[in-house]
Amino acid sequence: MTKTVMITVCGRPNVGKSTLTNALVGEKVAIVSNKPQTTRNRITAIVNRGDTQFVLMDTPGFHKPRTRLGDYMVKVVRQSVADVDCALLLVEPVASVGQQEAALLARLRETGVPVILGINKIDTVDKPRLLEVMAAYSAAGDFDAILPLSARRGEGLDELLDELEKYAEEGPRLFPEDMITDQPERQICAELVREKLLKCLDKEIPHGTAVEVSRFQEREDGVIELEVTIYCEKDSHKGIIIGKKGAMLKKVGELARADLEAFLGAKVYLQTWVKVKENWRDSSALLRNFGFTDP
Numbered sequence: 001m002t003k004t005v006m007i008t009v010c011g012r013p014n015v016g017k018s019t020l021t022n023a024l025v026g027e028k029v030a031i032v033s034n035k036p037q038t039t040r041n042r043i044t045a046i047v048n049r050g051d052t053q054f055v056l057m058d059t060p061g062f063h064k065p066r067t068r069l070g071d072y073m074v075k076v077v078r079q080s081v082a083d084v085d086c087a088l089l090l091v092e093p094v095a096s097v098g099q100q101e102a103a104l105l106a107r108l109r110e111t112g113v114p115v116i117l118g119i120n121k122i123d124t125v126d127k128p129r130l131l132e133v134m135a136a137y138s139a140a141g142d143f144d145a146i147l148p149l150s151a152r153r154g155e156g157l158d159e160l161l162d163e164l165e166k167y168a169e170e171g172p173r174l175f176p177e178d179m180i181t182d183q184p185e186r187q188i189c190a191e192l193v194r195e196k197l198l199k200c201l202d203k204e205i206p207h208g209t210a211v212e213v214s215r216f217q218e219r220e221d222g223v224i225e226l227e228v229t230i231y232c233e234k235d236s237h238k239g240i241i242i243g244k245k246g247a248m249l250k251k252v253g254e255l256a257r258a259d260l261e262a263f264l265g266a267k268v269y270l271q272t273w274v275k276v277k278e279n280w281r282d283s284s285a286l287l288r289n290f291g292f293t294d295p
Contacts, residue, residue: 003168006055008080008113011090012100013037013061016120020090020151021045021058024161028263029181029188030058031195037061037207038198040069040292042076044182046175052165053173057084062100067281072292077104082111085167086144088160090118093125095132097140105141116163117143123150186213187291189260193228193272196255197241200248205240208233210280210290223267226260231277231290238274249274 009017013036021030021043029045031038039060047054059080060073081087087108091101108115117137122130134146145163149156175182183191190211198206215227232238242249253272260268280286 001051001170002173003052003165003170004055004172004174005052005086005164005168006057006084006174007164007167008057008059008084008087009090010059010062010077010081010087010104012092012098013063015061015090015092016151017058017061017090018043020118020120020149021056023151023154024054024056024157025180027180028259029183031191031198033195033198035198035206037063037070037073038195040073042080046180046182047161048173048177049161049165052168053175053177054161054164054168055174062104068284068287069281069292072287078107081108081113084113085169086164087111087113087115088118088164089115089143090120090149091133091137092121093119093130093133095129095136097136102140114144114167115141116160117141117146118149118156118160119146120149120151122148122155123153185264186216188263189213189216189226190228192259192263193230193252193256195259196252197230199255200252201241205232205237208237208281209241210277212290218266223269224260224264225269225271227271228273230272230274231280232274233276233278233280235276238276241274 009021011017018030018032018039022028024047025045030043043058045056057080059077062077065071065074089104119133130148147156147160190213194211197209210231212229214229217225232241249272253270257268257270277286
């Protein structure tokens with residue numbers, strides 16, 4: 001008999017939720033960067049191990065929003081911790097409970113969902129420090145388990161899946177066995193381009209970008225033609241994204257093309273444009289156009 005378990009992965013920005021999700025899946029289903037608020041939508045990832053299907057919901061980082069997009073992201077997190085079998089609260093190895101973690105713990109208590117604490121990035125601290133972190137969180141919340149992890153190094157992943165499997169219930173698989181995410185190809189392609197913007201650009205500029213795939217077509221020779229529009233909030237930002245003689249946009253395109261070809265398993269002909277949509281992060285209409293609909 002097959003079993004299924006649904007898990008929400010939550011935590012503050014940059015704690016490693018998407019890195020952990022990718023590590024568990026074994027493939028890249030969520031973009032990662034060293035900048036906060038990289039993940040904007042809830043991403044469903046599927047892991048099959050033995051007779052158990054793990055459905056992971058990677059959520060945006062829980063933060064104090066400053067825009068309507070931020071409000072949307074926080075709402076996604078709040079709604080994602082309900083109606084699941086278990087929540088995985090991912091934290092960094094810091095021996096104090098931060099405001100974001102305290103707020104998430106309060107929300108999780110409201111739902112009554114079982115909570116596992118994952119202490120990520122253990123490769124950055126020594127054992128005495130790790131014990132201090134475990135003690136601080138043990139005093140702050142009632143966790144079903146506390147697990148040390150390193151998503152970057154793949155440490156503790158089997159133990160985590162063993163723990164999550166305890167909440168699995170008998171029933172049919174929710175997704176086909178060969179499926180690793182429910183995201184459409186166009187969405188993943190757009191996100192891979194946005195990941196390169198986060199990698200190449202500094203400060204607030206990449207956070208003010210949105211990416212839309214306007215054309216996705218496979219030619220007779222197997223090459224996939226992609227037309228991608230990058231939206232930014234200011235004319236000055238547009239100039240920076242394009243760069244001197246188009247150098248920055250070319251760099252973003254080259255980096256993105258490599259990942260796109262790996263993901264699609266085909267040669268990619270990529271065309272990119274940059275357009276300005278002032279203050280789109282605070283426009284309900286534009287947010288809906290970019291796919292940020294009520295979760």
